[in-house]
Amino acid sequence: MNSQQRQQIKNQIDTYIKALQHEISELEEKTKPIAPDCSIGRLTRQEMIQEQQVNEHALGESRIRINKLMYASKKVDKEEYGICVECEGDILFERLMLVPESSHCVSCKQELGL
Numbered sequence: 301m302n303s304q305q306r307q308q309i310k311n312q313i314d315t316y317i318k319a320l321q322h323e324i325s326e327l328e329e330k331t332k333p334i335a336p337d338c339s340i341g342r343l344t345r346q347e348m349i350q351e352q353q354v355n356e357h358a359l360g361e362s363r364i365r366i367n368k369l370m371y372a373s374k375k376v377d378k379e380e381y382g383i384c385v386e387c388e389g390d391i392l393f394e395r396l397m398l399v400p401e402s403s404h405c406v407s408c409k410q411e412l413g414l
């Protein structure tokens with residue numbers, strides 16, 4: 301990986317983190333406790349609770365991803381970034397652009413069933 305690619309990945313990580321921060325704050329808003337007598341429009345309380353559970357799940361996933369991305373952003377300048385932890389081969393640049401927190405190359409990921 302050349303330094304230009306590294307820079308591209310850094311920018312990509314920043315973009316992902318900003319998008320996730322936005323998403324997380326929206327989801328936090330949506331997962332606030334529902335008042336017992338509250339119903340909005342056509343949604344019943346039961347439906348609201350179900351929707352909240354979906355949002356809570358999404359919130360959890362987003363928090364996990366943002367942590368991974370923040371970790372990746374600290375590692376991106378290091379020599380070992382972009383190297384598969386399993387086979388020590390290079391992880392494809394295209395893959396890192398899509399999933400900057402990747403620690404495995406595609407073939408190891410498939411082999412290990414990750």
Ligand SMILES: [Zn+2]
Nearest residue numbers: 384387405408
């Ligand atoms: Zn590998």
